[in-house]
Amino acid sequence: MSRILAVLERQAGAWHKMSMEALAGALELGRATGLGVSACVPGPGAGEAAAQAAAAGVDEVYALEHEALESYTADAWVEALGGLVAEIQPVFVLFPHTYQTRDFAPALAARFRRTLMADATGFSMEGGAPVFERLLFQGKHIGRFVFETPAPNFVSFQAGAFRAAQPAGSSATAQVIVKRPALDPALIRQRPEPPFREAAQAVDLSAAERIVAVGRGIQDEGNLELARQLAAALGAELAASRPIIDNGWLPLDRQVGSSGQTVAPKLYIALGISGAIQHIVGMKGAGCIVAINRDPKAPIFEIADYALVGDLFEITPALLDALSS
Amino acid sequence: MKILVALKQVPARDFPVEADAARAWIDESALNYEMNEPDAYALEAALRVKESSGGEVIALSAGPERVQSALREALAKGADRAIHICVDGEAARGADPAVTAGMLEAAVREEQPQLVLTGLQSDDTGSGQTGVILAARLGWPHATLVVAIEPGADSVRVRRELEAGWFQHVTLPLPAVLTIQSGISRLRYATLMGIKRAKTKEIRRVEPPAGTAEAAGLRLLGLAEPRRQKQTQFLEGPPAEQAARLVEKLRFEARVL
Numbered sequence: 001m002s003r004i005l006a007v008l009e010r011q012a013g014a015w016h017k018m019s020m021e022a023l024a025g026a027l028e029l030g031r032a033t034g035l036g037v038s039a040c041v042p043g044p045g046a047g048e049a050a051a052q053a054a055a056a057g058v059d060e061v062y063a064l065e066h067e068a069l070e071s072y073t074a075d076a077w078v079e080a081l082g083g084l085v086a087e088i089q090p091v092f093v094l095f096p097h098t099y100q101t102r103d104f105a106p107a108l109a110a111r112f113r114r115t116l117m118a119d120a121t122g123f124s125m126e127g128g129a130p131v132f133e134r135l136l137f138q139g140k141h142i143g144r145f146v147f148e149t150p151a152p153n154f155v156s157f158q159a160g161a162f163r164a165a166q167p168a169g170s171s172a173t174a175q176v177i178v179k180r181p182a183l184d185p186a187l188i189r190q191r192p193e194p195p196f197r198e199a200a201q202a203v204d205l206s207a208a209e210r211i212v213a214v215g216r217g218i219q220d221e222g223n224l225e226l227a228r229q230l231a232a233a234l235g236a237e238l239a240a241s242r243p244i245i246d247n248g249w250l251p252l253d254r255q256v257g258s259s260g261q262t263v264a265p266k267l268y269i270a271l272g273i274s275g276a277i278q279h280i281v282g283m284k285g286a287g288c289i290v291a292i293n294r295d296p297k298a299p300i301f302e303i304a305d306y307a308l309v310g311d312l313f314e315i316t317p318a319l320l321d322a323l324s325s
Numbered sequence: 326m327k328i329l330v331a332l333k334q335v336p337a338r339d340f341p342v343e344a345d346a347a348r349a350w351i352d353e354s355a356l357n358y359e360m361n362e363p364d365a366y367a368l369e370a371a372l373r374v375k376e377s378s379g380g381e382v383i384a385l386s387a388g389p390e391r392v393q394s395a396l397r398e399a400l401a402k403g404a405d406r407a408i409h410i411c412v413d414g415e416a417a418r419g420a421d422p423a424v425t426a427g428m429l430e431a432a433v434r435e436e437q438p439q440l441v442l443t444g445l446q447s448d449d450t451g452s453g454q455t456g457v458i459l460a461a462r463l464g465w466p467h468a469t470l471v472v473a474i475e476p477g478a479d480s481v482r483v484r485r486e487l488e489a490g491w492f493q494h495v496t497l498p499l500p501a502v503l504t505i506q507s508g509i510s511r512l513r514y515a516t517l518m519g520i521k522r523a524k525t526k527e528i529r530r531v532e533p534p535a536g537t538a539e540a541a542g543l544r545l546l547g548l549a550e551p552r553r554q555k556q557t558q559f560l561e562g563p564p565a566e567q568a569a570r571l572v573e574k575l576r577f578e579a580r581v582l
Contacts, residue, residue: 011488073495099488102457103468103470106458107457110423110426110458111461114542115542116452118451118454119451119453135451136449136451137449138448141344142550143420143547143548144546144549145543146543146546147544148543149542189466189498190496190497192494193494194493196492197491210581216338234582245508246508247511267575274338287581288575288581289555290575297341299551301557302555303555304555305555306574307558307560308559309561310567314564315567318564318565318569321565322571323582
C-alpha cells in the first residue's frame with residue numbers, strides 16, 4: 001500500500017508538542033509525493049488521540065492498544081510498530097524527533113535493515129524522490145541525503161522543521177482503526193520505573209522577560225561573574241547551554257535547550273554560545289536575539305537579530321559601560 | 326565487568342570546518358581532531374564502573390590512522406587496551422550510522438563484553454543512533470540518554486534522562502548497550518603516569534568486515550550552506566562601538582530595554 005505512516009507521541013495524557021510538527025511534515029511529504037497519510041498512536045489514550053489526528057487531516061489513523069504499551073519501553077514500541085509496518089507496508093514512516101524517538105526508532109528501522117534518517121530539517125523533491133537535509137558538524141553544514149534502500153524508509157523530523165499541523169475541525173472524516181498488537185510482555189527486556197523529577201524547579205525561565213545565557217565561550221567558572229553582572233544590569237535571568245550545566249557551573253534549572261527549559265523572552269543575549277540545534281530549539285522563540293561570539297560562522301548567528309562578532313570578554317564590559325551611561 | 330567503550334574521533338570544536346571544493350564532504354586536510362565529547366563521558370562512566378566493581382575497559386574506534394591518538398588518550402585515562410578498526414574513506418565518515426554499527430558489531434561479538442557504552446551522539450554527523458543500531462544488530466537490550474549506572478550481577482539499573490528535567494530508572498538484563506548523556510560525571514584528565522603507561526598498552530588493529538562500505542542505506546549527496554533564518558544585523562567596529570550600537574538598537578529599534 002503506497003502510504004506514509006506518521007508515528008505520533010503522547011506525553012502524560014496529551015500530545016507531545018513535536019507530534020503535530022511531524023504530522024505537518026507527513027502531510028507535506030504526502031502532497032509532494034502523492035502518497036496518502038496515515039497516523040499511528042501507540043499507548044494509552046490512543047483511541048481518543050486518534051480522533052484528533054483525524055481532524056488534523058490524515059485519512060486513516062491506527063490506534064495501537066495493549067497493556068504492554070501503557071508505559072514506554074523500546075522493546076514494546078519496536079515490536080508493536082514493527083508489526084504494523086510489516087502489515088501496512090508504508091513507503092515512509094515518519095517520527096517527531098523526541099527523546100523517545102531517539103530511543104526506539106533506530107532499532108525499529110534496523111529490524112527492517114534500514115537506517116533512520118534522523119532529525120531531518122526538511123526535504124526537496126529531485127527526480128521524483130525526496131532529498132532530505134540534516135544538520136552536520138553542529139549546524140556548520142547541511143548534509144543532503146537520499147535513501148538507497150527500497151520502502152519502507154524511516155525519517156524523523158527535527159523540532160521546528162515544520163509548523164505544527166492544526167486540527168481542521170469536525171468535518172474531517174478519517175477511519176480510526178484500533179489494533180491490538182501481538183505482544184508478548186515476557187519478551188520486553190527493559191523494566192521501567194515511574195518517571196520522576198529531581199526537585200521542584202527553583203527557576204522558571206519560561207516566565208523571564210530577559211535572559212542572558214552563557215555557553216562554552218565563557219571558558220571558566222570564574223568568568224560567570226561577568227555574565228551575572230550583565231544579567232543584573234539588564235534585570236535578566238542567567239541561563240546556560242548544556243556544557244555549562246555538565247561542568248557543574250550552574251544548576252540544571254538554568255539550562256535552556258531540548259534537555260532543559262524552552263524559553264521565549266523578549267530579549268535573549270547569547271554569550272559565547274555556538275548554537276547547536278539542541279540549544280536553539282529551546283530559545284529560538286525569543287523576540288529579540290543577540291549573539292556575541294568570536295566565530296563569525298557560529299550557527300547562532302543564523303537566528304540572531306543582532307550579531308556581534310568578537311571577544312565576549314571585551315564586548316561584555318563595554319556593554320556594561322554602555323548600559324550605565 | 327568487561328566493558329567495551331565505542332568512541333569516535335571528530336573535528337575539534339573550536340576550529341572552522343570548511344567544505345571541500347566539490348562540496349562533497351569537508352576539507353579534512355586542515356583539521357584538528359579530538360575525542361567526541363559524549364564518548365569521552367562514556368569512557369569516564371566505564372572507568373568509574375571498573376573502579377567501583379572491577380573488570381576491564383576496552384576502547385574501540387573505527388576510522389583512519391589518526392584515531393590511534395583518540396585510543397591512546399583513552400588508554401592514558403585508564404582503559405586497559407584498545408581495538409582500532411582500520412577504515413578510511415566514505416565508510417569512516419559515519420554518514421550512515423548503520424555502517425559504523427556493523428563494524429563495531431563484529432568487534433563486540435569477538436570480545437563478548439557485558440556492557441557496551443558509547444556517547445549518545447557524535448558532534449560531527451550527529452545521528453545519535455550508532456549505539457541503538459548496534460544493540461539491535463547484536464540482539465541486546467539498550468537504554469539511551471543514560472546519566473547514572475548501577476551495575477548488578479546479571480543486570481544493570483540505569484537512570485535515563487527524559488525531556489524537560491524528568492528522569493526514569495530502567496533495569497536491563499546483561500549484556501546490554503548504553504548510550505551515555507554528556508555530563509554523567511566530571512571528566513578526568515590523563516595523568517603523566519597514565520600517559521607513560523599508555524605507551525605500553527596494546528592497540529590491536531583489525532580489518533572491518535567485508536562489504537562494509539557497500540552496506541550504506543543512506544547516501545550523502547553533498548553539503549549545502551546553512552541558510553540564514555533572520556535578517557541579522559552585524560554590528561561591526563571595536564568592542565565599545567559594537568556595545569554602544571547594540572544598546573541603541575535594543576532601546577530604540579527592538580524596544581526591549
